Amino acid sequence: MTAIAETPRQAQETAAGEAEKRRRRVPYLLLAPGIIYLILLYVVPLISLVRMALQDGNLQAGYEFTWAWENFAEVFTTYRGQLLRSLLYSVGATVITLLIGYPLAYAIAFRTGRWKNLFLVLLLVPFLIPFLLRTLAWRTILADNGFVVTTLIDLGILPQQGGRLLATGWAVLAGLVYSFLPFMVLPIYVALEKTDRSMLEAAGDLYSNPVTAFWKVTWPLSLPGVISGTLLTLIPAAGDYINVQLLGNPQQTMMGNVIENKFLSVIDYPAAAAISITLMIAIVIAVVFYVRSVGSEDLVA
């Protein structure tokens, strides 16, 4: 074949290559807005946060980057109590939310029939009221002379003298559970809702009574929802500071409160940054261990 005869084909191939290249570029173009947004608003601030955490000095004299690792050491010495309390409250709230949320999600998915949508809307109605107002409402509900406290005193669950809920750890827990319940219920509901009913019939056909069928089939199939739900509860609960501020007292302060205080009141940016980063790493480690142990990568989507 002569070189002249090949030229049109080569041109054709180049054109095809161009088209192919363009096609490969499309996904990146579609991702670009998201990536730019993330870089500007997450990656850059995160780097500056890390830089800040290693600075020394004060607001008046100015801060200086000195590899001040002692900022991190301080987290574990001065604020050990708050760190442990953050873990305790967030894990406690997550467990309680799961115990309340799973049956609720199960009931909505399997037992409400044609009222299903109504129940889902009811679950989301509280979101129409601002977070702060909802938490403030709990102050009224749990108030010392409110019906919850008086009933509990009458039942002998709270002591006659000085029995109260407000400004105790219980109030903080109650507030956290209330705030994050929908985040637990919705993913579990979605996981349960798409469970094939014939799967349960098959379990029954294979000699499982309803309880065994639940633990051997329904529960494992809903695990992806349980994992999402617990993470959506645990992570924000660990960093929450509103519930402590409105429902607790200084004895219940969590890491979130310390960070807020350092950033906004004391204006000790390096310490605040170091605490934030520590909390973040602690949560990431906890989540990795949790997801590993539940083994979600093995589950069906």
Add this chain to the structure above:
Amino acid sequence: MAIGNEPSQKPAVELDGVTKQFVDFSAVEDLTLSVDDGKFFALLGPSGCGKTTTLRMIGGFEEPTSGVIRLHGENVTGLKPYKRPVNTVFQSYALFPHLSIFENVAFGLRRSKVSDAEVKQRVGAVLELVQLVGRENRRPRQLSGGQQQRVALARALVNHPRVLLLDEPLGALDLKLRKEMQIELKRIQQEVGITFIHVTHDQEEAMTMADTIAVMNQGRIERMGAPTEIYEDPRTAFVSGFLGASNLMSGKVDGDRGAVALASGGVIQANPNRLPAVGAEVKVGVRPEKIQLFAPGDEDAPPNRLPGKVTDASFIGVSTHYLVDTPQAGEMTVVVQNLDDRRFALGEEVVMAWQPEHTFGVTG
């Protein structure tokens, strides 16, 4: 491998006057049937005829509104599925996606507290039976449709049920695989000797596999019997049309020798045992492949003769399908095997002829 139990004198499955009433319609009406142990029994019918509801009542997934269900003589009406000695192969297979193939198959054994060693041995044996050895550690979604179907079968069979219920198990497979699995299922049924109750809307599938077919329509059994028996003598217009194709002609029974006077003139001879009383209105039918075509005036033709004109001829390899327009019975279908080169052209005058014993009478 004989998984089945000793052949029982009592029928494996008995339904006695079973009715299932849903809120706005009745799915099954006063159904009575009996299936002998070790048989392959097919419930055949169009969708909505009540065949799946019947199967689900045997399995315990639906409770009959009235009537009694017995398995090997034991009344199981009202028993929950997990307390019945039957297992089901579901239409969607319903394999557990979070478990390996081995654990899917072992599921029922684990619930029955069978020892680990026996679980291993029995699951191994049944996977061999369905030719899935080596796939134990896969997940259901890693298998093809046909393989998943066989896992569903193995998962049921491994429990040595006395009756196996199959709800359109081949419905999701493509045609070629379906044909293979029909033969495979029949082989497995003969090998294990368990009673199979098979629900299907595919008449060919039912005839290929079943010892006995019950044709259902609108919640009732229209006809029950061996495939050849109900094919040759369908008795109702519905069965004659659902099971294969039929040419039906209206007439009146004329005398007790099996003569039927067609409404449009002419007389057809039929087997008198397949006709109602003398003077009764009747439809007589003949299967397309039972009819032969002759040139007008051919003296070799069998006694039942109808003249007509060819309006369509399609050659499909093994046979040629003709449409013949007759003055007496309208358009009739004729299937002729391609044994010789004699073909009839469009518009050609022909005589359709068939034997009296191939004529059946239907009601309804």
